[in-house]
Amino acid sequence: MRRLILLLTVLSASSVPADEGMWTFDNFPSKTVAQRYGFEPDAAWLEGVRLGMVRLGGCSGSFVSPDGLVLTNYHCVAGCVQRLSTAERDLEKTGWVAAKPEEELACRESEITQLVEIRDVTAQIRVAVDGLEGGRFNDALKAEKAKLERACAVDEKTRCDLVSLYQGGLHHLYRYRRYADVRLAWAPEFAIGFFGGDPDNFNFPRWNLDAALLRVWEDGKPAPTPHHFPLAADGAREGDLVFVPGNPGGTSRLDTVADLQFALDSVYPRTIPLQTELRGVLSEFATRSPEAERVSRNERIYLENSIKVWRQEHRALLDAELMAVKTREERELRERVEADPELKERYGDAWERIARALDAYRPLAERAAYVSSTSGFRGDLFSWARSLVRAAAELPKPDAERLPEFASARLPRLRQGLLAPKPVSAELEVARLSYSLEAMRRALGPDDPFVRRVLGARSPREAAETFVSGSRLGDPAVRKALLDGGQAAIDASEDAMIRLAALVDPEARALRRRIEDEIESVLERNRERVGKARFEVYGTSVYPDATFSPRLSFGAVRGWIEKGEPVPPFTTLRGLFARATGREPYALPERWLAARDRLDLDTPFNFVTTNDITGGNSGSAVVDRTAHVLGVAFDGNLHSIGGEYLYDPARNRMVAVDARAILAALEKVYGAKRLAEELRKAMR
Numbered sequence: 001m002r003r004l005i006l007l008l009t010v011l012s013a014s015s016v017p018a019d020e021g022m023w024t025f026d027n028f029p030s031k032t033v034a035q036r037y038g039f040e041p042d043a044a045w046l047e048g049v050r051l052g053m054v055r056l057g058g059c060s061g062s063f064v065s066p067d068g069l070v071l072t073n074y075h076c077v078a079g080c081v082q083r084l085s086t087a088e089r090d091l092e093k094t095g096w097v098a099a100k101p102e103e104e105l106a107c108r109e110s111e112i113t114q115l116v117e118i119r120d121v122t123a124q125i126r127v128a129v130d131g132l133e134g135g136r137f138n139d140a141l142k143a144e145k146a147k148l149e150r151a152c153a154v155d156e157k158t159r160c161d162l163v164s165l166y167q168g169g170l171h172h173l174y175r176y177r178r179y180a181d182v183r184l185a186w187a188p189e190f191a192i193g194f195f196g197g198d199p200d201n202f203n204f205p206r207w208n209l210d211a212a213l214l215r216v217w218e219d220g221k222p223a224p225t226p227h228h229f230p231l232a233a234d235g236a237r238e239g240d241l242v243f244v245p246g247n248p249g250g251t252s253r254l255d256t257v258a259d260l261q262f263a264l265d266s267v268y269p270r271t272i273p274l275q276t277e278l279r280g281v282l283s284e285f286a287t288r289s290p291e292a293e294r295v296s297r298n299e300r301i302y303l304e305n306s307i308k309v310w311r312q313e314h315r316a317l318l319d320a321e322l323m324a325v326k327t328r329e330e331r332e333l334r335e336r337v338e339a340d341p342e343l344k345e346r347y348g349d350a351w352e353r354i355a356r357a358l359d360a361y362r363p364l365a366e367r368a369a370y371v372s373s374t375s376g377f378r379g380d381l382f383s384w385a386r387s388l389v390r391a392a393a394e395l396p397k398p399d400a401e402r403l404p405e406f407a408s409a410r411l412p413r414l415r416q417g418l419l420a421p422k423p424v425s426a427e428l429e430v431a432r433l434s435y436s437l438e439a440m441r442r443a444l445g446p447d448d449p450f451v452r453r454v455l456g457a458r459s460p461r462e463a464a465e466t467f468v469s470g471s472r473l474g475d476p477a478v479r480k481a482l483l484d485g486g487q488a489a490i491d492a493s494e495d496a497m498i499r500l501a502a503l504v505d506p507e508a509r510a511l512r513r514r515i516e517d518e519i520e521s522v523l524e525r526n527r528e529r530v531g532k533a534r535f536e537v538y539g540t541s542v543y544p545d546a547t548f549s550p551r552l553s554f555g556a557v558r559g560w561i562e563k564g565e566p567v568p569p570f571t572t573l574r575g576l577f578a579r580a581t582g583r584e585p586y587a588l589p590e591r592w593l594a595a596r597d598r599l600d601l602d603t604p605f606n607f608v609t610t611n612d613i614t615g616g617n618s619g620s621a622v623v624d625r626t627a628h629v630l631g632v633a634f635d636g637n638l639h640s641i642g643g644e645y646l647y648d649p650a651r652n653r654m655v656a657v658d659a660r661a662i663l664a665a666l667e668k669v670y671g672a673k674r675l676a677e678e679l680r681k682a683m684r
Contacts, residue, residue: 168528197585
């Protein structure tokens with residue numbers, strides 16, 4: 001960290017060191033890449049890469065054949081695999097290979113989107129909110145977003161998102177091609193897809209086949225995808241230039257010092273203990289039976305991953321020198337603003353307004369987490385119930401007056417998520433809900449009127465059992481009838497979870513509205529002012545924070561120095577078998593043990609690069625200068641987690657599965673001849 005501080009200290013706030021940056025496609029630093037690596041991506045190259053990448057829920061992926069085949073991570077399809085599994089047919093244990101197209105299994109909750117157009121709508125947004133504050137600003141911004149997205153999303157095959165960049169310095173409308181028919185073509189076993197488990201997570205060396213193949217279908221057949229990335233014939237070598245197109249979820253590198261301090265003293269101290277407790281609850285639940293272990297597996301892994309991330313991010317903010325860098329960067333920008341009378345007039349008090357709004361939020365934050373967010377009511381059943389209750393109230397309204405998640409442009413995705421079949425474990429629902437009700441009672445107090453309305457004289461466990469046993473929302477037909485029936489159907493419903501959602505919704509809405517009008521509108525308005533100030537001072541030489549929108553990073557295949565020792569950039573299949581102990585999380589599936597003699601053990605397996613990525617990049621292709629796939633990104637090392645706030649060029653590394661290992665697995669372990677031939681055909 002001290003080496004990083006020294007490096008940043010001698011750099012201007014407007015410069016970007018090393019291979020840093022998750023860049024938008026319309027502002028990619030091609031000339032910088034040319035200066036460092038001798039290759040300058042042109043407009044045609046960038047467009048081809050943009051059209052070859054996709055978004056899959058909270059992950060990324062890429063088309064790898066002209067017939068709709070999508071390469072992503074195993075952990076990005078784990079939810080689909082679990083939903084397709086039963087106690088009798090556990091695909092997480094056996095893996096899945098579709099021998100022919102009709103055997104590809106539908107992931108009914110999934111959609112895949114492809115970015116086809118970026119349009120700058122900054123001027124329209126600024127006109128709509130000019131001179132407004134508080135609730136009027138919030139309403140005007142919401143209405144204009146809904147209007148722009150509605151005009152853009154002309155049918156169910158189109159998705160449109162308004163994306164704010166530079167904290168509101170720019171607003172772009174992203175138009176996506178939407179694929180709603182997504183099918184599973186190949187997924188390895190959980191034991192190899194998450195080999196090493198939590199002990200190896202965010203570490204390297206690594207031996208993990210975190211890869212899977214999906215396919216998008218249209219009109220009952222594989223969809224044509226002319227823009228795709230063929231697999232590279234030769235693979236990556238140390239020092240090679242590589243690019244990672246994907247959808248990084250979010251970073252906080254441009255946040256104000258007040259924002260960082262709020263996260264440090266309010267967000268992390270509240271979030272980490274709660275999620276750690278929930279992990280303990282689910283870990284105990286998993287010991288009850290093999291089925292309990294199966295149905296809770298994905299959520300437990302998600303929690304383990306998240307807790308590790310939050311702890312590392314919290315440690316980063318506790319580093320006094322990191323905060324000193326952030327303070328210096330903010331001071332330099334503010335001095336530039338103060339030195340220009342026009343900039344001072346427009347933006348000078350924005351930082352103080354942000355700090356005051358966060359101070360006002362502190363006493364409300366915990367209540368908001370339990371009442372208007374999800375901390376008090378965990379589980380699929382309540383999530384569906386709240387969406388159905390709110391849909392009944394929101395959908396009759398004009399688009400501009402709805403809650404943003406119910407805007408007409410988002411309805412296809414909403415309906416798909418609500419109506420897709422998903423197995424529900426009543427026991428798991430009770431475990432999650434009873435824990436969250438207990439946490440809510442502890443946080444808000446047993447005499448809180450909201451808590452008393454929810455629990456009555458019951459214990460959290462008794463209340464959870466009542467709500468879960470009295471609900472039929474696990475049946476998608478029931479959810480469809482309530483969604484289609486509107487307010488009359490909701491009012492007439494005796495479903496216990498619907499009645500719970502209806503009971504708590506008035507206060508949840510009121511608190512949400514108060515926070516939006518009094519706090520979030522102030523934060524958004526003044527973060528936008530800070531963003532515009534930064535934009536006017538530094539321009540686009542600084543990349544925007546990640547926003548779960550398509551980005552492109554560049555870097556090189558390169559290891560790093562750890563505790564004085566070099567970490568080589570590649571691992572091999574030989575190391576996988578040496579790592580295996582026969583005990584979880586280092587137990588290889590039987591088919592891998594049986595295939596050992598058929599494999600070339602010198603085949604590269606995982607590798608690291610200097611690319612700047614974050615959560616949401618999972619499943620991103622790693623491509624070379626010819627836009628051929630060298631691998632698929634699935635993780636970072638521990639040093640990369642602090643990249644939420646600062647990129648460390650010396651030690652920040654992305655971790656990927658090598659494409660050569662994926663092909664070897666398909667051909668020599670899984671016997672996936674059809675899929676391997678499809679990939680090899682695309683290579684030619």
